[in-house]
Amino acid sequence: EPEVTQTPSHQVTQMGQEVILRCVPISNHLYFYWYRQILGQKVEFLVSFYNNEISEKSEIFDDQFSVERPDGSNFTLKIRSTKLEDSAMYFCASRIGSDTQYFGPGTRLTVL
Amino acid sequence: AQRVTQPEKLLSVFKGAPVELKCNYSYSGSPELFWYVQYSRQRLQLLLRHISRESIKGFTADLNKGETSFHLKKPFAQEEDSAMYYCALKVGGATNKLIFGTGTLLAVQP
Numbered sequence: 388e389p390e391v392t393q394t395p396s397h398q399v400t401q402m403g404q405e406v407i408l409r410c411v412p413i414s415n416h417l418y419f420y421w422y423r424q425i426l427g428q429k430v431e432f433l434v435s436f437y438n439n440e441i442s443e444k445s446e447i448f449d450d451q452f453s454v455e456r457p458d459g460s461n462f463t464l465k466i467r468s469t470k471l472e473d474s475a476m477y478f479c480a481s482r483i484g485s486d487t488q489y490f491g492p493g494t495r496l497t498v499l
Numbered sequence: 500a501q502r503v504t505q506p507e508k509l510l511s512v513f514k515g516a517p518v519e520l521k522c523n524y525s526y527s528g529s530p531e532l533f534w535y536v537q538y539s540r541q542r543l544q545l546l547l548r549h550i551s552r553e554s555i556k557g558f559t560a561d562l563n564k565g566e567t568s569f570h571l572k573k574p575f576a577q578e579e580d581s582a583m584y585y586c587a588l589k590v591g592g593a594t595n596k597l598i599f600g601t602g603t604l605l606a607v608q609p
Contacts, residue, residue, distance in 0.1 A: 391542075420596065429601045430543070430585065435594040443594040478543065487533070488597060490543040 389413045391491035393479050399497045403468050408494045410462045410479030419462045420480040420488060421454065423447070430478065436462065469498045501526050503588050505600035512576050513608050520571040520603045522560075522586030531589040532569040533597070534560055538582045546571075546584070556580070576607045 392411045400406050412419050421433040434444040436454055444452075453465045462481075466473055476495050480488040502525040512518055524530055534546040547555045549562040549569060560571045569586060586600040 418595070422597075422599075430597075430599040432596045432598070435596055437593070443592075443596060482595070487545050487548065488595075489545075490535075492542040 391479055391481055391489050393477075393491035393494050395494060396492065397495045397497070399499065400469055402471055402498055406466050406469055406496065408464045408466075408477050408479075408496070410464070410481075410491055411460050412462055412479065412481030413483075413489060414460070416481035416483045416489075418442075418482045418488075419454075419456070420482075421464045422478045422480065422490075423475040424478065424493075425472075425475045433464075433477075466496075469496075471498050474498045501588065501590055501598050503586050503598050503600035505584075505586055505603050507603045508601070509604045509606065511606045511608060514578055515575050518571075518573045518576045518580070518605065518607075520584050520586075520605065522569045522571065522600060524567050524569065524586075524588050526567075526588055526590070528591050530562065530564070530567075530569075531591075532560075532562060533587045533589065534558070534569075534571050535585045535587055535599075536582050537585065537602075543585065576605075578607045578609055581605055581607045 394409045419436040424430045434448045435442045451467045455463050476493045478493045479491040482488045504523045533548045535543045536546045537543050558573045583602050585602045587597040
């Protein structure tokens with residue numbers, strides 16, 4: 388069964404550095420999402436992406452964040468200048484039509 | 500306001516005991532609710548959604564619009580049910596984003 392994949396599984400970075408988190412959604416899916424979960428807190432919506440543009444973003448998704456689908460398979464989340472409070476688990480998800488969202492295994496981002 | 504509440508952080512039961520994981524929601528539109536499960540070190544997986552009215556791994560959940568609840572139930576817990584369970588509300592519109600509850604850790608003791 389096809390699955391959403393994410394790389395890397397764990398990323399450690401210094402405050403102020405740029406990071407790019409990568410996701411490969413399920414191949415025939417059309418809608419893509421990023422969520423994050425700070426340790427001990429709930430899973431929170433960051434951004435949704437459809438037809439090569441952002442369809443909605445949360446208040447968390449400020450100018451430091453950007454998303455891109457550079458080719459037909461990858462979906463990336465870039466954080467331009469990381470802060471300590473960006474440390475979290477980042478989940479990518481995808482869906483087709485109005486169907487269920489399927490989640491990747493997550494990338495744990497640690498900002499030192 | 501759109502909100503999902505799971506009042507219990509931890510629910511500990513013995514194997515064979517009934518399980519009920521509580522979920523309440525707040526949403527002005529027509530709700531569509533899901534239960535996701537996360538086993539240790541694994542991804543979030545869909546367990547069930549209310550529109551399917553199905554039973555997965557012995558779990559069921561009924562949407563009660565009057566009480567704005569979507570509690571997850573299983574009559575006889577198994578040790579392999581131990582996991583983190585998240586209730587989620589799909590918010591309509593173009594994005595269909597999910598609003599999650601804080602999750603309940605179910606621990607089934609032998």
